[in-house]
Amino acid sequence: METKDLSRRDFVKTTGTLGAGLVIGFNIPWLQGCAGPPPVPVEGGMQPNAWIRIDPAGFVHVVYDDHEMGQGSSTGFLMMVCDELEADWSKIVWEPVPTDPSNWVQGISTGGSTTIRLGWRHARNAAAQAREVLREAAAQRWDVDVSECVAKEHKITHEGSGQSLAYGELAEEAATLHVPDDPPKKSHEDFWLIGQSTDRLDLPDKVVGKTEFGMDLRLPGMLFASVSRPPAFQGGIRSFDDTAARAVPGVVDVFEIEGGIAVVATDTWSAFKGREALEVDWDSGPFADQSSETLKARGRALENQPGDVDREEGNFDRGLAQAAQVVEASYDTHFLDHAPMEPLNATAWVQGDRVEVWCPTQGATSGQRRAAQVAGVPEENVVYHSMLAGGGFGRRLNPDDAEFAVKVAMKVDAPVQVVWTREDTFAHGFYRPYTHQTMKAGLDADGWPVAWLHRIYGQPPRGTSTGGARNPPYTLPNFRCDNHLEDWGIPIGPWRSVGNTQTCFAVESFMDECAHAAGIDPVSYRRRLMAEANPRLLNCLLMAAEQAQFGREMGERQGQGIAAWTCFGGYGAMVAEVTVASDGTVTVDRMVAAMDHGIIVNPEAVRSQIEGGIVLSLTATLKAEVHIENGAAVESNFHDHPLLTIQEMPLVEVHFVESTEDAGGVGEPPIPPPVPAVCNAIFAATGIRIRELPVDKELLRVT
Amino acid sequence: MAVFNLRINGEQRSVDVAPDMPLLWALRDHLDLTGTKYSCGIAFCGSCTVLLDGDPIRSCATTVESIGDREVTTIEGLSEEGDHPLQRAWLAEQTPQCGYCHPGQLLQAKALLEQNPHPTDEEIDNYMAGNLCRCGTYQRIRKAIRRVEEGRI
DSSP states (O other): OOOOOOOHHHHHHHTTSTTSOEEEEEOOOOOTTSSSOOOOOOOSSOOOSEEEEEOTTOOEEEEOOOOOSSSOHHHHHHHHHHHHHTOOGGGEEEOOOOSOGGGSSSOOOOOTTOHHHHHHHHHHHHHHHHHHHHHHHHHHHHTSOGGGEEEETTEEEETTTOOEEEHHHHHHHHTTSOOOSSOOOOOGGGOSSTTSOOOOTTHHHHTTTOOOBGGGOOOTTOEEEEEEOOSSTTOEEEEEEOHHHHTSTTEEEEEEETTEEEEEESSHHHHHHHHHTOEEEEEOOTTTTOOHHHHHHHHHHTTTSOOEEEEEESOHHHHHHTOSEEEEEEEEEOBBOOOOSSOOEEEEEEETTEEEEEEEOSOHHHHHHHHHHHHTSOGGGEEEEEEBOSOOTTGGGSTHHHHHHHHHHTTOSSOEEEEOOHHHHHHTOOBBOOEEEEEEEEEOTTSOEEEEEEEEEEOSSHHHHHTTTTSOSSOOSSEEEEEEEOOOSOOBOOOTTTTHHHHHHHHHHHHHHHHHHHTOOHHHHHHHHHTTTOHHHHHHHHHHHHHTTTTOOOOTTEEEEEEEEEETTEEEEEEEEEEEOTTSOEEEEEEEEEEEOSSOSSHHHHHHHHHHHHHHHHHHHHTOOBOEETTEEOOOSTTTSOOOOGGGOOEEEEEEOOOOSOOOOOSSTTSSTHHHHHHHHHHHHHSOOOOBSSOOGGGGOOO | OEEEEEEETTEEEEEEEOTTSBHHHIIIIISOOTTSOOSOSSSSSOTTEEEETTEEEEGGGSBGGGTTTOEEEOGGGSOSSSOOHHHHHHHHTTOOSSOTTHHHHHHHHHHHHHHOSSOOHHHHHHHHTTOOOTTOOHHHHHHHHHHHHTTOO
């Protein structure tokens, strides 16, 4: 695979020059509310942030700015271009993320399940533009009408004569022609690649160990470093003794940087050993009295006090006054770490006022900016290489990996790779925030909601704590969502599906409680409330219930639970089937997912995302938690922050609702439903409601 | 520091490192074999799995001086052409997502099938349980192993 790295500047420069071939620039707009910095307003015409270039040899180079951290959307993006262009899949070239984000028309950042759903219209439009000018070029060469020129299989064929010209042969001529703004796009019936499971381009290297993740970068003369940082959030260093650290063989230097003490060595192990030998007197920082327990108490203390209104429709209090019955429950979600398998790391090389950074990242723009700030150089002086990442899940949107690499590299006369230990990665996370959520519903005499309150205690920014709460997928009269958001000083951040795992747990558990209070089965109850509010989600709900035979007879201490949610342009309902042992251990036996992602570009890759999303979600439901004590994270590694293992992997069945809607988001939508689906199944199996995560098996013990 | 002569992927390699350096770091930082991954450093996740005379070990918790003349197999040595049946099965099932844990998963699976060519589902799960995957590719790992076990590759 050719990987010549072309910056936007190179592209603009090469457009129209001999040998470049046909270049189509296009803009994939930034989506309001999604990760990353907003675009810089520009004057004049369209400012491209993506290009398709067909070179004279016929290779189709696709440049766009999304990172690959395992989600597989790169392959899907190229499939969209290939299908619309009528190109040969083997001639599509996946180009790297550009290395100068400051020269980019908008922030380079990958999150919010946006690669495919934003690319859907814009990438196909650009591919159609290329296709149309190639047809026009052929028509001119043959002096025939363009309507007689058919684009197929990487060439233009003249219908009458049967003669044909390959795309590469036409690229130079096509580059001189007028590009139509809005050429006709293919109808979904004519897709031959979109919708066909296609092998991911990144996988062959991944099974032979050739993939170069950020931590695998090797440069001549490079050094390795480990940074010891205060365990407490915003803690400090009172004093330290580096005598023993310097005595460790392989250690070449020890020095203080802002926010830590760096140990630089000839290899990673020696850096780790030197760092362990440091004797440091830490300052415990301004949040030393902060803990998970204080937050829980605070959330409970505020649960009956009105918060800042996020959204209100009708009048909750008046609605409640008319209710025949009131249902009320509170739910807690816990702090969680992203825990990608590749610990955080970055490599930096500072030479005078030039900085080069290599980082497995989700956010090149913020990484470049932070690197420039730290080094005190203009952003364009930072060359920022986005490396493949061993997982992200939102963690790698934060540029602290690049930040620490540059801080160390500024004092080292060589490229230096700063490797975070797993313990560093847990201690200095940007966690999914704790929430305490109070739900209150007034039901009429038939059991249907006439008033609905969702009150969330969490930490700002609002979306990170409360995402999804203001627009639940139901018709709920006299609806009120309000929040108490307080800054606890604990670093929080977007965690795959951003807010929705917390709020879906509360809403979908509580929906079950209301159905139970009304004496109506959970599918029928949701069905009526969802019918008008969200027909697409209703399709998922009914499909999941049917595929799982929801309501069928289950064994002793076995149960089914259902939940549905929509976020990031995808819709999903899931049925969980669980067995609860007499010691309280919960085994998830089967998960049935019914998903609507619009037109599905690469079905097998989407299935894989859903399967994996369910695993991430089950870990959050049943196993993992980060506790905060004394203003610091307690859990430090996989022994006390366990992940789901293959032994606990349920049978996962994924079903797709057939759709001709535009392609939607995939990465995040499967994360929220498993949490309440499992908890509702536990209720069905035991009669016990789970209102705090992760599930406490002691609540379920009978022996 | 001391010089150690190691047999790795059929070749004789020598490294000059601290005797207590875990094999993981000798491979990654001194022998340019970066296919073996660091993730937990406490032998708890399996990302650093390599084979020692065919047996899976956690290279993050195995010192260089303990290796002796035993043959080390890393992901780079699983096959010459990248076409070991397990590698082909892994692709056939489109198994990896981020891929970071999969060198370890593949070597663990190789050891499983060497010792037990026809494992039950439970035996697969038990043998692979120490190899964590945050992306959640377990169902595909099971299917890929089953493919090789059944000769469907």
